[in-house]
Amino acid sequence: MTAMPKLGADVDAQTERQVARFLTQYTRCLDEDRLEDWPSFFSGNGVYRALSRENEALGLPAPLMYYYSRAMMEDRVTALRDALTYEPVYTRHITSGLLIERGDDVLISRSDFALYQSTEEGITRLFAVGAYQDTITQENDRLAFIDRRVIVDTFGIQNLIATPL
Amino acid sequence: MTAMPKLGADVDAQTERQVARFLTQYTRCLDEDRLEDWPSFFSGNGVYRALSRENEALGLPAPLMYYYSRAMMEDRVTALRDALTYEPVYTRHITSGLLIERGDDVLISRSDFALYQSTEEGITRLFAVGAYQDTITQENDRLAFIDRRVIVDTFGIQNLIATPL
Amino acid sequence: MTAMPKLGADVDAQTERQVARFLTQYTRCLDEDRLEDWPSFFSGNGVYRALSRENEALGLPAPLMYYYSRAMMEDRVTALRDALTYEPVYTRHITSGLLIERGDDVLISRSDFALYQSTEEGITRLFAVGAYQDTITQENDRLAFIDRRVIVDTFGIQNLIATPL
Amino acid sequence: MATQPLENTSLEWPVSDFTRVPYQVFHDASLYAREKAALFHGPHWNYLCLEAEITQPGQYVTTYVGDTQVVVNRTEDGEVFAFINSCAHRGAQLVRKLRGEASSFTCAYHQWCFSNKGDLLGIPQQRGVKGKGGMPKDFDKSKHKLKTLRVATYKGLVFGTFSQETPPLRGYIGPALLEQIDRIFDRPIKLLGYYRQRVPANWKLYLENVKDPYNAGLLHLFHVTFGIYRPTMSGRVFMDESKGHSVLRTADIDESQDEVKSVYSGSEKYRPDYKLKDPSLFDVTPDYPDKVTNMIMTIFPNLMLGQVANTFQIRHVRPKGLKEFELFWTYFGFADDDEDAIEGKLRQSNFVGPAGYISLEDGEAGRLVQLGVEGRDPADSSIVRMGDDGVIDNQDTLATEVAVRGFWKHYAASLGLELAP
Amino acid sequence: MATQPLENTSLEWPVSDFTRVPYQVFHDASLYAREKAALFHGPHWNYLCLEAEITQPGQYVTTYVGDTQVVVNRTEDGEVFAFINSCAHRGAQLVRKLRGEASSFTCAYHQWCFSNKGDLLGIPQQRGVKGKGGMPKDFDKSKHKLKTLRVATYKGLVFGTFSQETPPLRGYIGPALLEQIDRIFDRPIKLLGYYRQRVPANWKLYLENVKDPYNAGLLHLFHVTFGIYRPTMSGRVFMDESKGHSVLRTADIDESQDEVKSVYSGSEKYRPDYKLKDPSLFDVTPDYPDKVTNMIMTIFPNLMLGQVANTFQIRHVRPKGLKEFELFWTYFGFADDDEDAIEGKLRQSNFVGPAGYISLEDGEAGRLVQLGVEGRDPADSSIVRMGDDGVIDNQDTLATEVAVRGFWKHYAASLGLELAP
Amino acid sequence: MATQPLENTSLEWPVSDFTRVPYQVFHDASLYAREKAALFHGPHWNYLCLEAEITQPGQYVTTYVGDTQVVVNRTEDGEVFAFINSCAHRGAQLVRKLRGEASSFTCAYHQWCFSNKGDLLGIPQQRGVKGKGGMPKDFDKSKHKLKTLRVATYKGLVFGTFSQETPPLRGYIGPALLEQIDRIFDRPIKLLGYYRQRVPANWKLYLENVKDPYNAGLLHLFHVTFGIYRPTMSGRVFMDESKGHSVLRTADIDESQDEVKSVYSGSEKYRPDYKLKDPSLFDVTPDYPDKVTNMIMTIFPNLMLGQVANTFQIRHVRPKGLKEFELFWTYFGFADDDEDAIEGKLRQSNFVGPAGYISLEDGEAGRLVQLGVEGRDPADSSIVRMGDDGVIDNQDTLATEVAVRGFWKHYAASLGLELAP
Numbered sequence A, B, C: 001m002t003a004m005p006k007l008g009a010d011v012d013a014q015t016e017r018q019v020a021r022f023l024t025q026y027t028r029c030l031d032e033d034r035l036e037d038w039p040s041f042f043s044g045n046g047v048y049r050a051l052s053r054e055n056e057a058l059g060l061p062a063p064l065m066y067y068y069s070r071a072m073m074e075d076r077v078t079a080l081r082d083a084l085t086y087e088p089v090y091t092r093h094i095t096s097g098l099l100i101e102r103g104d105d106v107l108i109s110r111s112d113f114a115l116y117q118s119t120e121e122g123i124t125r126l127f128a129v130g131a132y133q134d135t136i137t138q139e140n141d142r143l144a145f146i147d148r149r150v151i152v153d154t155f156g157i158q159n160l161i162a163t164p165l
Numbered sequence D, E, F: 001m002a003t004q005p006l007e008n009t010s011l012e013w014p015v016s017d018f019t020r021v022p023y024q025v026f027h028d029a030s031l032y033a034r035e036k037a038a039l040f041h042g043p044h045w046n047y048l049c050l051e052a053e054i055t056q057p058g059q060y061v062t063t064y065v066g067d068t069q070v071v072v073n074r075t076e077d078g079e080v081f082a083f084i085n086s087c088a089h090r091g092a093q094l095v096r097k098l099r100g101e102a103s104s105f106t107c108a109y110h111q112w113c114f115s116n117k118g119d120l121l122g123i124p125q126q127r128g129v130k131g132k133g134g135m136p137k138d139f140d141k142s143k144h145k146l147k148t149l150r151v152a153t154y155k156g157l158v159f160g161t162f163s164q165e166t167p168p169l170r171g172y173i174g175p176a177l178l179e180q181i182d183r184i185f186d187r188p189i190k191l192l193g194y195y196r197q198r199v200p201a202n203w204k205l206y207l208e209n210v211k212d213p214y215n216a217g218l219l220h221l222f223h224v225t226f227g228i229y230r231p232t233m234s235g236r237v238f239m240d241e242s243k244g245h246s247v248l249r250t251a252d253i254d255e256s257q258d259e260v261k262s263v264y265s266g267s268e269k270y271r272p273d274y275k276l277k278d279p280s281l282f283d284v285t286p287d288y289p290d291k292v293t294n295m296i297m298t299i300f301p302n303l304m305l306g307q308v309a310n311t312f313q314i315r316h317v318r319p320k321g322l323k324e325f326e327l328f329w330t331y332f333g334f335a336d337d338d339e340d341a342i343e344g345k346l347r348q349s350n351f352v353g354p355a356g357y358i359s360l361e362d363g364e365a366g367r368l369v370q371l372g373v374e375g376r377d378p379a380d381s382s383i384v385r386m387g388d389d390g391v392i393d394n395q396d397t398l399a400t401e402v403a404v405r406g407f408w409k410h411y412a413a414s415l416g417l418e419l420a421p
């Protein structure tokens, strides 16, 4: 029954709550501008990759963002804090559509997001909608991303992408 | 205490998770353009009806979409695939506000949605916000819509409605 | 591990469901225009306060809305119904990001929202995004807000705020 | 925009038989202002609403004449009055709900109060307060009415005009169209609902579309495959004297399948094989014995009244700036429809409206043309020659665009556009 | 827009006593450009900010003069300087945060560095690199300052002007208004917060509103019912010489309930019966003994300074294009306010701001008028006769629109608009 | 806009050596229409796409010439044809997907069918139906082609022009730039992906940016600190005859750290101390032995072709109205790249595109300048004197803005703008 994949069926309520909380802590961390904490959501050699839905659909590999180590993510944060010139905005993530299934030793998670940016003058724009495709590991009883792929529907990027999605 | 209706109070956590997953699988099916699977979320003589909040408020019956059998839904999908002329877009549903209560042999579910459309050039527009009012049945241990009513707040439709909401 | 605060860790699934349902009943109450029920979500001397993210960031106290008793909230509703001149709109809340932790005798809850307004001609605008910061009490086995702080990112208010957020 | 003088446009019409339409008409801001003055505020009858929406004294509904919001209401003595929704004092929008009931209208700003005929009834503090202030002694309430429209109705259709020159409504519509209106409104109607579409196109593109039987059998597979509309059916296009109004009419008679096959040889749209898994959509008893499956009437400038199978509807084309319009549908049945008849009309709502198998493609056609023509040079023009060049007259065929030419002829005349030398 | 020549508008004023306002002023794009040149970049003092926002040397805040963003900052020697937020090199926005601290400003694009007085301090690679490139020998840094404004302050209010012709600030404001400013700023203030509203209306509609005591007692039930403002109170409207500035002032004296009843006979807005379930909103000690409940001052072109009960605020009307403005509120109390006084002002914030019982209706009034007037013919005009026609002068009544006429008189003069023959 | 006559602008250029650029060029609507006619539909070669995107017969891709959408496709005989995406009948957008395969194109509206060379192949009901209607006898399909462009290619770059006057492509580009193109396209490329940015700025601000080596070493910390680009490197700026095209080129040679220190003394952007925790970003083998780290070529009017370290890309600057453009990136590697080389280019995608350490700041620069200049008086202008005044010619330094002046010189000439007297 295609509409009823086993997807997620075999994950217990407790795990589901734990993953949901983990994903929420990630977006809240960004929305509260605690960028320095962002890399800590990933395992040491975790991969963060943002891809336009266009390249994805065409099977083209060029990523919007591509960080393949926690160290690289820390470099990004340093650049954002000390070096790069971009518009300061407040962000707000709204998420839904969480479905989880268990892979071998990992959790496979899918969810959707809408990301809003508000200027210093309080004007809000929808910056992007898209999907999170995550592979999550349980390291000494905390969760961490092994791989987070962000599919961006709004790939006609409004000027630029500074902070992670 | 009007603010604390019994609504949902008597549905167990397990059922709540199951319905949440079912509703998410529905929107994901649409967002992944698996239209062919859409009718399978309904029971054989299930009804799908989209109504503008305007007609709803005025008590006028004219629906935006009205399919009263799975066969009719399959006809719609065929027309969308083979015949109709409309703009190709990527869709993304964001949902929240799920409340469930148990009717006799059925589940009554209420939830809200925001539906985004992104063009082939990556420009995203809010296409519609609204509510799902569902009657769900448990058929041989899977769920299916007996009746899905989609109330559309954004009834000043942006050009046209092609794929189901 | 900053990214993994204990936040919410110690709240049981049952409580989490109860709070989620309570918060959803609040937004649904507003979206269904049952304003008269709005004060009943608060304890008798509960406080409702809306603050712009700008003032919040600057540490300035001036609130957008400030009601410090259920009676005051009832006064607001009466004014909205009988006296004030403002544009009639349909509202729709989309929420996510619920994290709960237990304080002493109270529940501390954080969540995010996007609020849409649709005109009588069916045109929808994003009215505001922001966050709810709540202190919730359990009074004779029902929940009530002791304090609901609404942080408004979209503080460049589109004309005016009539109904509560 | 509103301040654009009437003269200020560079457009001249390239050909005298209107077989060409300069694309400029779809994206020239100066024309938009000119249309407001010449068409919507000029000597034409503009559709306002249905009497069925204001059956009781005190009922009002808001509508648009061009992009000007207008209030229409029924007075105690049963008459219908209409006025611009703007206060006679300092211009505030007077009525703030889309529809409702009121015996008089009080402005929110300073509470000037107007009768439902538009007369000024009262002014707070007219004589001042404590003997100070107030209006000048010579202030004359009778000189401060709301800006009203002349109103005329025919068979429950309500029209209004700002001009004194506009001829009587029946003459304006003309006998050929009146007959078609009579056919539909031979009995009381019953309101079934509204639809609203915001189409990203100039409003005139929708008029072109619904005056064009040529696209009807080519854009819409449903029309063709399920025999709602085929150029091989018995069909006619006819217009009024001015050529600004038109009717496309098809009846399911005199058609042979060989003809159909030959006309659609090689086309993807005709699929004799195509079947519905649930054909109950078509399993509805006709409302009239005359085998008419499709009747699309347009009344200049921006009204469409139509029948598609068992569905009956008003489509009011409301400009919202140069490149957008609201297509406002009033969907109705008949007071004496039984449950099955109503259910049939609700089923067939799947043909029409924003999601309708047929109508959704008309919105898309508007979008496609607007997109396409904006890339063209201003001097470029469309080719409107189907049905032959030259004189614009009624034709007993659906392989024609003559009614489109008729529209542009009357449009150019109404705006006072010159022909290119 | 910016390239619109000053002459390019068709507007002539219909009457010499400004009892009529052509609706064109609210939707004519050519006027918007003309306002920028004549009002905002012309010989007028435009409000910038409060000194209380830049108390320390190095503190800066951004603001707007018309729709031009301006940076205001305090230098080491305690002076206040202001300049357009655009680099003298290739025009980039120089300051990228709304407010902050900086002793100098470096442009992100090529790192030209400017002093907080607007002088060009340094240019990377001015002498080139390795003996090649760089600026011409004759390049003179002193010729490339930022575009600065003349700045003047009064009682902590900071104003700026681009013109050399603008008269001294005190003279510009005039003694009658200075006295009212003195009343409020008799002691140091304390910033309580900001509010921002994006009102879908032409900016001048807000000025009309707050210069109009006639609406104050009619639009706002709270005003009336709870005695914050009633036309039956002792009230005055007075203006400066130019009539461009104005004060509306009411004190809760000389009022009898019979008068109130007679004035509001038949009105829905006055509800003597109306009670609050929680009246603590009004249970706040007055800040001044003079029984003044309401004081609304406007300083031409776009500043409002006001007291409503215990609330004190700046309202800066910032145009954002022809049909939108930001209403930027600076809400303040006094340095010596005790906790109760502050709490009282926070409570009464429920009167003002975007959600305030009173102020929310002023945003709505702007929206309603903009909506209403766009439907009207360009030639139509509003009626502004309350308080009599003819000479524009101070009046001891609130049943008047005279200050609205004063605004338009000075507006027309400032833009050099002609009277219709 | 499209109807704007070519003459209708008030702009005169203030100085003959283009060391000043009037800010009007970035927000004057009349210029936008003029650019469409003179640059995009005029005698210039506009970039369309890469041959690599349409390698097979029948493949098509849509692109833009100015803001006009154009379809480019390869025919059976391997030729490349291009036409405006608007039907020859009534103008509908013909091709409705961004890219795909088709041997012919059928319009959705009335199914007119066109060959991939733009010829009209067939018209439904041309001879009418049942002997009635149809096209006039004299209707000549050959007179109703799509609006095609002349197409020319060089090393896989596809260009098109609407004008017959445009000189041959090689001559248009000129030998100096051809040589740089040859360097990159010495072997087959491999498409890696696309990026799209919607930058809230006039399209010409992006051209200014990428023709300006002066900002390259000042705006971008990464450039400088990690030695991708420093003015102290060996660098050159050269142009074609017209000065409209340009190349900025830097090679990592002849640089001493003392020079670097002296040039960046006092600057925050150069951080010799700055280290990456994960430097693998730079741990990629160069694609060429020539030590070139940065090559930015622009071909008038709106193409950029560039190398940044190991990344190669097309940046097509697509105007979307006066104050917005789409920066459309085509990111590519080479057919013979091995896995490591590809992986290296994907890593270094972190330099470029909407989120790239370097490129994100160029979008921001555009936003900042647009914001800044809109506040300035129309008469104000930018200062473009780095690299000296006077004659516009190639320079062996990066401390120069000469290529920016070259752009404006050719721009003014192409639009036929006068010099101020």
Ligand code: FES
Pocket: D087, D088, D089, D090, D091, D092, D107, D108, D109, D110, D111, D112
């Ligand atoms: S604007 Fe209507 S009463 Fe004043």
Ligand code: FES
Pocket: E087, E088, E089, E090, E091, E092, E107, E108, E109, E110, E111, E112
């Ligand atoms: S634009 Fe400011 S330094 Fe160049």
Ligand code: FES
Pocket: F087, F088, F089, F090, F091, F092, F107, F108, F109, F110, F111, F112
């Ligand atoms: S518009 Fe293309 S076929 Fe008619």
Ligand SMILES: [Fe+3]
Pocket: D209, D210, D215, D216, D219, D220, D361, D362
């Ligand atoms: Fe059609």
Ligand SMILES: [Fe+3]
Pocket: E209, E210, E215, E216, E219, E220, E361, E362
């Ligand atoms: Fe007011």
Ligand SMILES: [Fe+3]
Pocket: F209, F210, F215, F216, F219, F220, F361, F362
């Ligand atoms: Fe750059």
